[in-house]
Amino acid sequence: MILNCIAVDDEPLALKLVSAFIEQTPFLKLVGRYSSAVEALRGLHEPGAHIDVLFLDIQMSDLNGLELARTLDRGSSGARTPRIIFTTAYNQFALDGYKVDALDYLVKPFEYDEFLRAALKAKAYYELTRAATPVVVPVPAAPEPPAEDYLYLKVEYQLVRVPFQDILYIEGLKDYVKVYRRSETRPLLSLSSLKLLEERLPARQFMRVHRSYIVGLNHISAVTRGTVHIGEVTIPVSDGYRESFDQFFSRWK
Numbered sequence: 001m002i003l004n005c006i007a008v009d010d011e012p013l014a015l016k017l018v019s020a021f022i023e024q025t026p027f028l029k030l031v032g033r034y035s036s037a038v039e040a041l042r043g044l045h046e047p048g049a050h051i052d053v054l055f056l057d058i059q060m061s062d063l064n065g066l067e068l069a070r071t072l073d074r075g076s077s078g079a080r081t082p083r084i085i086f087t088t089a090y091n092q093f094a095l096d097g098y099k100v101d102a103l104d105y106l107v108k109p110f111e112y113d114e115f116l117r118a119a120l121k122a123k124a125y126y127e128l129t130r131a132a133t134p135v136v137v138p139v140p141a142a143p144e145p146p147a148e149d150y151l152y153l154k155v156e157y158q159l160v161r162v163p164f165q166d167i168l169y170i171e172g173l174k175d176y177v178k179v180y181r182r183s184e185t186r187p188l189l190s191l192s193s194l195k196l197l198e199e200r201l202p203a204r205q206f207m208r209v210h211r212s213y214i215v216g217l218n219h220i221s222a223v224t225r226g227t228v229h230i231g232e233v234t235i236p237v238s239d240g241y242r243e244s245f246d247q248f249f250s251r252w253k
Contacts, residue, residue, distance in 0.1 A: 001130075003122060004050055006032035008040040008065070009057040009087065014108065018055050018087055021115045024159055026152060027123055028053070037063035041071065044082070051082040053103075053122045058088040069102070083125060085118050112154055113191055120200075151200055153179060153190040160188060164205055168230050170197060170214040180233075182219065209245055210238040217248070 005022050007030065009015040015033055022030040031051065034040040037060050044051060058065035065086060072081050084101075089108040103125060104118035152159045162179060171178040171187075172194030178187040198208050208214045213235050215228050222229040226237050228245075237245050 001123060001126060002027055002029050003052040003119075003126060004029050004031045005053045005055060006030070006034065006040060006043065006051055006082075007055045008034045008037060008060075008068075009055075010035050010060045011057070014057065014087070018115075021112055022055065024112075025116065025119055028119055036060060037065060037068040041068060044072070052126060053119075054082045054084045055087055056084050058086055059090060083122055085122065111191070113196075116154075117196070151197075153188055153192065155188050155190050160190075162188065164202065164216075165218065167201075167206070167216050168219045169216060169233070169235060170194065172212045172214075207241075207244065207248060209241050210236055211240065223248075 005028050007015055007018040007022060009018060012035070015035060019030055019033050022028045032040070032043050034043060037056075040054070040056075041063070043049065044054075056065040056068065063071075065084075065088070069084050072084075083103040085104045085106065086102050087106045087108060087110070104121055106114060106118055149165070150161050150163045153162055154160075162181065166181045166183050168180045168182055170180070175191060175193070177190050177192050177194055177197060179190065180187045194208070194212070194214060198206075198214055201214065205217055206214050207217055209228055215230060215235060219230050220228055221231060228235045228237060
C-alpha cells in the first residue's frame with residue numbers, strides 16, 4: 001500500500017526535512033509540498049487530487065493548520081478527507097489537534113523514528129479502512145499483493161533493508177537495538193525500541209522471550225525449559241514470557 005502525501009510548512013528547513021522523511025519511507029509518496037495552508041488548500045481541491053495523508057504545521061501566517069483542518073472537515077460532503085498528522089513546535093495545541101481528529105501530533109524537533117511511528121499509524125488506519133469496506137458488487141478477486149518479508153532499519157543516516165529470514169535474533173539496548181543476521185558477523189545497530197520491532201515482525205517467525213531479546217524461530221537449534229539456543233548463542237527466557245514460550249516449547253517434546 002502506497003499513501004499519497006503532501007507536506008505543509010512555512011519554515012523552509014522544516015518543510016525540507018518532512019519532505020525528505022516522506023521520500024525515504026517506502027510506503028509514502030510525496031505528491032506536493034506547500035509553504036502556506038492556502039496553497040495547500042488549492043492543491044487539495046485540484047481535479048483528480050487524491051491525498052491520503054497531510055503532514056501539516058499549525059502556526060502559519062495566512063491560515064493556520066487547525067483552521068485548514070476544520071475547513072477540510074466541513075467541506076468533505078461524504079468524500080474521503082485526508083488524515084492529518086500535525087508537525088509543530090508548540091505542544092499546547094495537542095488537545096485542539098485531537099478535536100479535529102488528527103491521526104498524530106509530532107512536536108519539533110523530531111527524529112525519523114518518531115516520524116516513522118506516525119506514518120505507520122496512517123498505514124495501519126488505511127489498511128483497516130480497506131479491510132472494513134463492504135463489497136457491493138461481486139467481482140473477481142484481484143490477487144493479493146505478496147506480504148512484506150523485510151523491514152527497514154535506520155542505521156546511522158540511512159535506511160537498511162533487512163529480510164526477515166536473515167534475522168537470527170535481536171537484542172534491546174535501551175534506546176537502541178542490535179540486529180544479528182545470518183549473512184553478516186557484525187550486528188546492525190539501529191535507533192529503535194524492541195517493542196516497536198516486536199510490533200513490526202510477524203509472530204509466525206519471531207518470538208520475544210526476554211525483555212531484551214527477540215528470536216527468529218526458524219533459526220533455533222535447541223531449547224530447554226529456560227533457554228533458547230541459536231547456534232552457539234544461548235538466550236535466556238524470562239518469567240514474563242514463560243507461558244508463550246512453554247506453548248512453543250511443547251512442540252519440541
